Amino acid sequence: MPPSKRSHFFLSALAWIGMPALCGTLAILLGQDANWDLRNYHYYNPYAFLTGRWDFDALAGQIATFYNPLLYIPYYYAVTYLPPKLTAFLIGSIQGLNFPLMLGIASHILHRNRESDTAIIACFLAFAGIAGAGNISELGTMFSDNLLSLPVLLSLLLLLQCIDRLVNGTWTERMSILLAAGSLVGVAAGFKQTSAVYAVGMCIAFFAVDMPFVVRFVFAFVFGIGVLIGMAATGGFWLYEMWRRFGNPLFPYFNHVFHSPMAQAGDYRDVRFLPQTVGEYLMKVFCFAVEPREISEVSFRDWRIPSLYLLGLAATVRWLSMRLSGEIRKPSFGPLTETPSMEPFFFTFLVFSYLAWLKMFCIFRYAMVIEMLAPLGIWLLFRKLDDVVGRRRILAMICIGAVMVSTVPADWGRVRWGEDYFGAELPHIEDSNHTLVVMTGTDPLSYLIPLFPPQIRFLRIQSYFNLYTEPTGYDRWMAERIAEHEGAIYVLYRSSDRQATLDALKAFGLEMERGGCTWFKPRMEENQGAALMFCKVVKVER
DSSP: OOOOHHHHHHHHHHIIHHHHHHHHHHHHHHHHHHOHHHHITTTTHHHHHTTOOTSSSSTTTTGGGGGGOGHHHHHHHHHHHHOOHHHHHHHHHTTTTHHHHHHHHHHHHHHHTSSSHHHHHHHHHHHHHTTHHHHHHHHTSOOHHHHHHHHHHHHHHHHTTTTHHHHSSHHHHHHHHHHHHHHHHHHHHHHHHHHHHHHHHHHHHGGSHHHHHHHHHHHHHHHHHHHHHHHHHHHHHHHHHHHHHHHHHTTTEEEEEHHTTOOOOOOOOOOTTOOOHHHHHHHHHGGGTTGGGGTTOOOOHHHHHHHHHHHHHHHEEEHHHHHHHTTTOOOOOOSSSSSSHHHHHHHHHHHHHHHHHHHHTTTGGGHHHHHHHHHHHHHHHHHHHHHOOHHHHHHHHHHHHHHHHHHHHOOOEEEEOOSSSOOOOOOSSGGGGEEEEEEEESSGGGGGGGGGGOOEEEESSSSSSTSSOOOOHHHHHHHHHHHHHHOEEEEEEEEGGHHHHHHHHHHHTTTEEEEEEEOOGGGGGEEEEEEEEEEEEEEEEO
C-alpha cells in the first residue's frame, strides 16, 4: 500500500473507530450518569409512551412530561436490558462520531484555503472541538445535545462537500442536496426543539455566499422546506398529539397564546438566563469562561466561544479599516461561474446560530455545535488577522492550546457503577392492584416509576408545572382520581421537602398516617443529601 493510502487509512480508522471508542471508554471512566433530567424524564417518558400510561399517570416528569419521547426510546431499552457500563460505552461511542464529522468539515475548508499539512491541522481542530466543556460533560449521558449535533454537523459537511454541484449541477441536483441538508437539521429540531437555532443560522448563512441574490434566496427557501420535512419526520406526530389532546402543539409552552384549560395561561419558558439589557446581550458570551452560573445550572469553564467572539471582533475591525483605506473592494455578486468560498457561510452560520441561541434559550448546553466548531473558527480568524503564515499558525495553536488546557467540564452528577442502572430497593407494597401514589416537591423522581409494579398509578400533585396559585385542569383531573380511588394511597417525596409535601397533601384532602413512613436511597441518589420518603396517607373528611 502506498504511503499516502496508508496515511489515509490510518486517519479514517482513527476518526471512525479510534475516537468513538476513546469517547466510549471515557464515558465509563467519568462514572455513571445520574443527572437531573435522567431522573426526571429521560427514562420515564419513553416508558410511559411505550406502555400507554399517558391517561394513567399525571405530570410524573413535571413540565418535561410533555417532551417528545422518540429520541429516548433506544436509551430506555438499553438501560432496561443492557449492563450500565455497556450502555454508557455505546452512547459515548456514538457521541464520538462528532470527531470524524468535524474532521471532514475542517479538512474541506482548509483544503479550499490551500493550507499545507491539512490532515494534521484538521485532526488538531477536530480534537479541540470535542474536548470542550459541554461535550466532555455529556459523554455517556442522554442530554442529547452532542447526539443531535451529529445531523447538524452532517448537514454542514454535506453542503461543504457538495458546493461544486450546488454551483454547477442541475437544478434537480441542487434541490436534492438542499432538501437533504435541511432535512438533517430538521430531524434534530424535531427530536428536540432547542436544535432549531441551527436551522435558523444555516438558513440565513446562504445569504452570505457569493451568488446572485435570487439564487441565495432560492437555496435558503428550499433548505427551509427540508428543515420542515425533517421536523415533521421526527416531531410531527408529537406536535399533532399535543394539539389533539390540549389544543396546543407546544404544550405547555406558549399557553398564553393557545389557552389550553389543562395549564395556566403562561409561556412556561425557562427565562432564568436570558439577557435583559443591551449590555447583557453584548457581554453574555463571556459567561462561558467567567460567570458560568449565568448560563448554566452547574459550574464549568470554556474559552472557545469567547475567544471566537473576540477574534471575530478584531477581524471585523481589520476588515473595516482595509475597506476604508481601499485595500479591499466591495464584493459584487455575479453569475455562478466559479465555486464560491464557503467561509462566509461558515461564519454566518456560527453568528446567527449564536444570536438565535442567545435570544431563545441562552442555556450553555444548547450551544454545543458552536462550541465544537469554535476551534476551526479561531484558526480561520487568525488567517484573516495575520498574513504571515508561520506566525499566525503558531499564534492559533497557542490560543487553541490555552483554551483546551483551561477547560473545566461541567459536572451534571455521576455516581459509582453498579450491576443495574438505578440500584433501588423499593418499599414493599401489599396490594399493587389497588394502590395509588402521589408525588410532591420539585425533585426528579419519575425514573422510579418503571421499577414499581405497572398497576400502580402515579399522580404528581406538586411540581414545576403546577406550582401556581390557581388550579389547572390537571389538578382537577388528579383530584377526581384521588376522590374515586378505593385502596391504599402513598406519597413519594424527598425528606427535605416535608413541609411542602404536607401543604400539597392538604390541598388535595390528604394527610400522612402516623408511623406509616419508610425511607430509601437508591444508588442513583447517593450524591443527593436527603433520602426519599414513602409514606402512607389517608383521605380527610371535608
